[in-house]
Structures are given as structure tokens and as C-alpha cells.
Amino acid sequence: MRRAVVIGTGMHLPERVMPNSEFEATLETSHEWIVERTGIHQRHIAAEGELTSDLGAKAGAQALKNAGIAPETIDLVILATTTPDDTMPSTATKIQHKLGITGGAAFDVNAACSGFVYAMSVANSFIVSGMAKRVLVIGAETYSRILDWSDRGTCILFGDGAAAVVLEAQEQKGTSDDRGILFAGIHSDGQYTGLLATTGGVSSTMNAGKLFMFGKDIFRHAVAKMPAAVEEALAATGKHADDVNWLVPHQANMRILAGVAQKLHIGEDRVIATVSQHANTSAASIPLALHLGSQDGRIKQGHLVACPALGAGLTWGCTLLRW
Ligand code: UT7
Numbered sequence: 367m368r369r370a371v372v373i374g375t376g377m378h379l380p381e382r383v384m385p386n387s388e389f390e391a392t393l394e395t396s397h398e399w400i401v402e403r404t405g406i407h408q409r410h411i412a413a414e415g416e417l418t419s420d421l422g423a424k425a426g427a428q429a430l431k432n433a434g435i436a437p438e439t440i441d442l443v444i445l446a447t448t449t450p451d452d453t454m455p456s457t458a459t460k461i462q463h464k465l466g467i468t469g470g471a472a473f474d475v476n477a478a479c480s481g482f483v484y485a486m487s488v489a490n491s492f493i494v495s496g497m498a499k500r501v502l503v504i505g506a507e508t509y510s511r512i513l514d515w516s517d518r519g520t521c522i523l524f525g526d527g528a529a530a531v532v533l534e535a536q537e538q539k540g541t542s543d544d545r546g547i548l549f550a551g552i553h554s555d556g557q558y559t560g561l562l563a564t565t566g567g568v569s570s571t572m573n574a575g576k577l578f579m580f581g582k583d584i585f586r587h588a589v590a591k592m593p594a595a596v597e598e599a600l601a602a603t604g605k606h607a608d609d610v611n612w613l614v615p616h617q618a619n620m621r622i623l624a625g626v627a628q629k630l631h632i633g634e635d636r637v638i639a640t641v642s643q644h645a646n647t648s649a650a651s652i653p654l655a656l657h658l659g660s661q662d663g664r665i666k667q668g669h670l671v672a673c674p675a676l677g678a679g680l681t682w683g684c685t686l687l688r689w
Contacts, residue, residue: 367494367538368493369545370486370489370494371534371535372687373533374531375530375657376424376430376431378424379410379528380410382412382413383410384410384525386408400522403621404621404641405619405620408525409645410644418450418506419461421508421526421527421650422504424528425653426465428530429504432532433534438468439499440465441469441500442498442502443458443461443471443501444473444474444502446504449509449648453568459473475488478677479616480649480679481505482653483673483683484683486503489501490685493533498535502531504530507647507650517578519581522645531656533546533547542603542604545689546687547685548686548687549598549684549685550686551685555680559680561584562577562579562584562677562680563577585621587676587682589625591680593629595684599686607630610670610671611665612637613637616651617640618641620639620641638665667689
């Protein structure tokens with residue numbers, strides 16, 4: 367059976383680091399409050415003129431280099447983003463060009479903070495069906511551009527960044543001990559569109575709008591739906607939470623990560639958390655954590671890795687893969 371196996375990862379963060387203390391000058395907040403309620407210490411912020419495609423292309427180039435493959439062998443580029451450079455063309459095509467890839471196809475996927483999990487699901491379908499052999503999946507975001515910097519309930523939560531994985535079709539036995547993506551579940555329920563959204567968009571206000579959120583409601587959905595998505599993936603593959611070597615959830619809030627792990631009875635020592643350093647980078651957060659966790663030697667070949675996410679839509683899902 368054809369499986370989509372990760373053969374390389376990469377990341378890129380903007381140079382500027384913004385510590386929590388910077389908010390104290392303009393907002394009624396404190397470093398202590400932000401750390402206690404979210405676990406976030408700092409975030410990276412894109413420079414003026416530094417675009418989602420710039421971050422995504424650099425992350426993609428590093429993933430290709432780490433995979434040891436030439437850009438022209440990629441036959442599909444999927445970019446998960448909610449913050450494209452422009453309304454059109456797709457930011458994925460700009461990244462494709464910046465990477466020197468001239469063949470194949472490229473498109474964007476918008477599922478907000480679940481974007482990476484959605485993009486992995488699409489990539490997996492292309493690979494398993496034989497429509498693609500090598501897919502570059504990138505999560506890249508510049509949320510700093512859509513934040514309301516006067517809203518202390520949201521602007522402290524997000525950061526900019528990008529990360530990528532290269533997936534390659536490899537022939538495997540067809541069991542849940544295979545390497546590669548074993549399950550790629552995605553869900554949505556549009557009745558919750560108003561819980562986390564922007565104040566506008568192309569067709570409604572002719573500008574991008576600013577992000578707003580009902581944080582407590584999103585929190586409740588996240589700690590219910592993310593564990594359920596992991597359970598679904600485990601049930602479909604005949605695995606148990608004890609078999610999971612690493613839980614690599616979407617990085618929104620340390621309390622959400624802890625809540626998801628607790629529901630699954632997965633100890634903190636098996637959770638990869640980067641939210642303290644990057645804040646919520648939306649579609650980039652899972653690949654960032656995967657890249658760092660594999661580069662520092664925690665995620666090893668053969669490990670079972672569960673990546674649940676929840677985002678605006680609401681959208682949610684879980685990619686279960688063997689490294
Ligand atoms: O990927 C999905 C994206 N979104 C998320 O994952 C976010 C999910 N939600 C959350 O992470 C949390 O709900 C927040 C961090 C946004 C808020 O934490 P909370 O523990 O739910 O706090 P709260 O909303 O109940 O607010 C408690 C108090 C409020 O004051 P009052 O009404 O009790 O007087 C807020 O106004 O804390 C206040 N508050 C703040 N105080 C200082 C809200 N933000 C801040 C702040 N600094 N930055």
C-alpha cells in the first residue's frame with residue numbers, strides 16, 4: 367500500500383521576537399497574566415514587507431534540503447494559511463515560484479488553525495490515490511496583520527511563522543505499523559462560524575478585517591473536539607493512547623494542550639509544546655512543533671505521532687502518522 371511518509375521538515379520564524387512585556391505599555395495586561403492563562407512568553411512578528419510567502423518559501427526550502435531532494439521533484443505544493451499575501455493568486459503558487467518549482471500544481475487550503483491537518487489530509491489523498499509522489503505541505507501565517515492590537519483577549523495569543531514537511535509516496539505493508547500517515551481525519555461544523563472570525567473579508571467589506579474570538583467557547587470546543595479527533599484516529603487504526611509516542615497538538619494555549627493530554631491520559635512527557643516561544647501560529651504551529659521535536663531527537667523514526675487541531679469554522683481533525 368502507498369503511504370505518505372515524512373522525509374524532511376523545515377521552519378522559518380521572523381527575526382523580531384516580541385516578549386509579553388511589550389504589551390504592558392499599551393494594554394491593561396501583564397507578562398504574569400499571559401503566562402498563567404496561556405503559557406505564552408513571546409512570539410515572532412514579521413517585519414514590514416515580510417510576507418507569508420517569504421516565510422513559507424524559507425520553511426519549504428529548508429524542508430527540501432533536509433529531505434535531500436531537488437525542488438523539481440515536488441509535484442504538489444499545498445499551503446495551509448489564513449493570511450495569504452493577496453486575494454489572488456494563491457500564495458502557494460508564489461511559494462512554488464520562489465522555490466524554483468515549475469511543474470506540478472500548487473494551491474492554498476484555508477481551515478484556520480486546523481489548516482495543517484486539513485492540508486495533510488489532502489496531501490495524503492493525493493499520495494494514496496497515486497496522483498502525486500512528493501508533496502510539500504507548508505503552514506505559513508502572518509496573523510500580526512489581522513490582529514486587533516487593542517483587544518487584550520486576542521492580540522496576546524498569536525504570532526507569525528512557517529514550517530513545512532515533505533511527504534513522499536512509499537510502498538508499505540498496509541498495517542498500522544507502517545511508516546507514514548495512518549489516518550487523516552478532518553471535520554467541520556459551520557454553525558460555529560461566529561465564535562472565531564474576522565470582522566470582514568473580500569466579498570463582505572473589501573478588506574481583510576480583524577480577528578475576534580469568544581475565547582472561552584473556543585477553549586471548551588478545543589478540549590472536547592481535539593481529544594475526540596485523536597480517539598477517532600486511534601480507533602480507526604486499532605491503536606491505543608498508550609501507543610502514542612508523541613502528542614503534537616495545535617499550539618494555542620498551554621492550558622488547552624494540558625487539557626487535551628489529560629483527557630487522553632497522555633503524560634506531559636509525551637507532549638511536544640512550543641507555544642511558550644511562538645504563541646499561536648495557526649496553521650504553522652503543528653509543523654513547527656514537529657520540526658523542532660524531530661530536530662532535537664525526541665521524535666524518532668518509527669514513533670507514533672498524533673497531531674490534533676481545532677480552528678475557526680469550526681474545523682478540527684487529527685493526523686496520526688508514524689515517523
Ligand atoms: O486555535 C484556536 C484559537 N484560539 C484559542 O485557542 C483561544 C482559546 N481561548 C483561550 O485561550 C482563553 O479563553 C483566553 C486566554 C483567550 C482567555 O483566558 P480565560 O481564562 O478564558 O479568561 P477569560 O476570557 O475568562 O477572562 C478572564 C478575565 C476577564 O476579565 P473579567 O471579565 O473577569 O473582569 C478578561 O477581560 O481576564 C481578562 N483578560 C485579560 N486580563 C489581562 C482577558 N485577556 C486579558 C489579558 N490580560 N491579556
